[in-house]
Amino acid sequence: MRLKYPYRKEVTISKSRFIACLSPAENEEEARAFFAGIRKEFPDSTHVCTAFVTGDNSELQRSSDNGEPSGTAGMPMLEAIRHSGCEKTAAAVVRYFGGVKLGTGGLVRAYGGIVSEALKEAPKVEEIPCSVYAVSYPYELSGTIEGYLRKSAEIIDIQYDEKVTCFFRTREENAPDRIRDLSRGACEAEFLRREYMQVTV
Numbered sequence: 001m002r003l004k005y006p007y008r009k010e011v012t013i014s015k016s017r018f019i020a021c022l023s024p025a026e027n028e029e030e031a032r033a034f035f036a037g038i039r040k041e042f043p044d045s046t047h048v049c050t051a052f053v054t055g056d057n058s059e060l061q062r063s064s065d066n067g068e069p070s071g072t073a074g075m076p077m078l079e080a081i082r083h084s085g086c087e088k089t090a091a092a093v094v095r096y097f098g099g100v101k102l103g104t105g106g107l108v109r110a111y112g113g114i115v116s117e118a119l120k121e122a123p124k125v126e127e128i129p130c131s132v133y134a135v136s137y138p139y140e141l142s143g144t145i146e147g148y149l150r151k152s153a154e155i156i157d158i159q160y161d162e163k164v165t166c167f168f169r170t171r172e173e174n175a176p177d178r179i180r181d182l183s184r185g186a187c188e189a190e191f192l193r194r195e196y197m198q199v200t201v
Helices: 030-040 074-084 105-120 138-152 174-184
Strands: 007-013 016-024 047-054 060-064 089-096 122-136 154-160 164-170 190-198
Touching: 016 060, 016 105, 030 047, 030 060, 030 074, 047 074, 047 190, 060 074, 060 105, 074 122, 089 122, 105 190, 122 138, 122 174, 138 164, 138 174, 164 190
Parallel strands: none
Antiparallel strands: 007 016, 016 089, 047 060, 047 089, 122 164, 122 190, 154 164
């Protein structure tokens, strides 16, 4: 599961202003570029604490307390990302100190809590493996084949020549068999490649 797009949430706790900024991050470079942009956007903030989880197997995980007491900001934020189930995610929390000290426990709850809440609210997508095929068929089978594909697959492109050629992606493993059955053996779907499609969750 991944973030669909960047998301923000703001809260005030004991007069301190906290702004959680989330973003998808394909790799460490993207995460660090995102953090640099946040620091540039909020140059007068007291702290910009950060955490990210990225890599194909979530193997890259880093966090920074950015001047807050050790372990009170970056690590709680990192734990919030881990527990959310979101992959390839970067989180920055901007703090404007309001004059009231929160204490160690208060900071942990504030930083971890706002990231956790933002991650719950943020729109997310699931990347689902699918297969891309091409199938050619005579015009008289257009209604039958295209009717099936419009209900059971995503049509990428249709080309009209001596025959109709349709390119489509689907999660259904038995799509080639269904096309063969519908065309009574006259059409064969040609496998082109595997790819991922994003589904909102």
